[in-house]
Amino acid sequence: MVSDLSPDQTAAVPAIEIENLRFSYGTKQVLHDINLSIPAGQITAFIGPSGCGKSTLLRCLNRINDRIPSAAITGGAIRVGGIDISRTDLDLQMLRRKVGMVFQKWNPFPKSIYDNIAYGLRIHGEKSRSTIDDTVEHCLRVVALWDDVKDRLKQSAFGLSGGQQQRLCIARTIAVKPDIILMDEPCSALDPLSTLKVEELLLEMKKDYTIVIVTHNLAQASRCSDKTAFFYLGELIEYGETSQIFQTPKVPRTESYISGGFG
Numbered sequence: 001m002v003s004d005l006s007p008d009q010t011a012a013v014p015a016i017e018i019e020n021l022r023f024s025y026g027t028k029q030v031l032h033d034i035n036l037s038i039p040a041g042q043i044t045a046f047i048g049p050s051g052c053g054k055s056t057l058l059r060c061l062n063r064i065n066d067r068i069p070s071a072a073i074t075g076g077a078i079r080v081g082g083i084d085i086s087r088t089d090l091d092l093q094m095l096r097r098k099v100g101m102v103f104q105k106w107n108p109f110p111k112s113i114y115d116n117i118a119y120g121l122r123i124h125g126e127k128s129r130s131t132i133d134d135t136v137e138h139c140l141r142v143v144a145l146w147d148d149v150k151d152r153l154k155q156s157a158f159g160l161s162g163g164q165q166q167r168l169c170i171a172r173t174i175a176v177k178p179d180i181i182l183m184d185e186p187c188s189a190l191d192p193l194s195t196l197k198v199e200e201l202l203l204e205m206k207k208d209y210t211i212v213i214v215t216h217n218l219a220q221a222s223r224c225s226d227k228t229a230f231f232y233l234g235e236l237i238e239y240g241e242t243s244q245i246f247q248t249p250k251v252p253r254t255e256s257y258i259s260g261g262f263g
């Protein structure tokens, strides 16, 4: 059983390698021969017009597409920390712990603020009350929520604002010590101030995590990410340093998208 996917600390191996990946929903092919090497400790943004396959690709990275009966990888491979994640002996629970996910619409559990974070720890076998207490505090501090909620940890998470709930979901994700965090439009339902807080958080978090973010917000991709991948109709059109993609794109279609020509 494969039980460790931690990135190679020498950084010789990219956090995620996608090689000739093809993906279909039933007979409809939506990803075409994607090749992408995602570096550890950076923020990589997936951009492109609606329906180009960004979320599908993101969801391949921790195999949550497996839950859709018609979904199938029909070619190629994805390696996380050098390990092919399609291996039959891969522990899926471990994969999803190492490659955590934050969704567009925040989805805290119908539990207290404290239990939202403690739940994942308990599921993974943590029994020590003091370790759980310390982790809850640490994670809430990382997402800059501790001061707001320290006096109401036992109250329902649903009492928080939308932006606070999204940051709680990020705290919940990091509690189980992922290496990689996938974010699918994490700010699209947030107001500008909450968006700014999440963006600041992302920049802070990349010291410790590899982050892949799907965003429709080009200004956000340009502000936050180190690398940008532009997709169109299921193909990876251009990938590079974010500054290069936004300032000197090499492919005319990228330039047209970046400059607001379509999408």
Ligand SMILES: Nc1ncnc2c1ncn2[C@@H]1O[C@H](COP(=O)(O)OP(=O)(O)OP(=O)(O)O)[C@@H](O)[C@H]1O
Pocket (backbone or CB within 6 Å): 025, 030, 048, 049, 050, 051, 052, 053, 054, 055, 056, 057, 068, 070
């Ligand atoms: N569960 C599904 N079953 C069938 N087709 C799907 C499913 N989910 C997505 N698709 C199709 O796959 C293609 C890629 O969708 P996907 O959601 O990955 O694109 P996207 O670039 O993330 O779009 P958006 O920016 O609108 O979220 C689209 O044509 C979409 O209609």
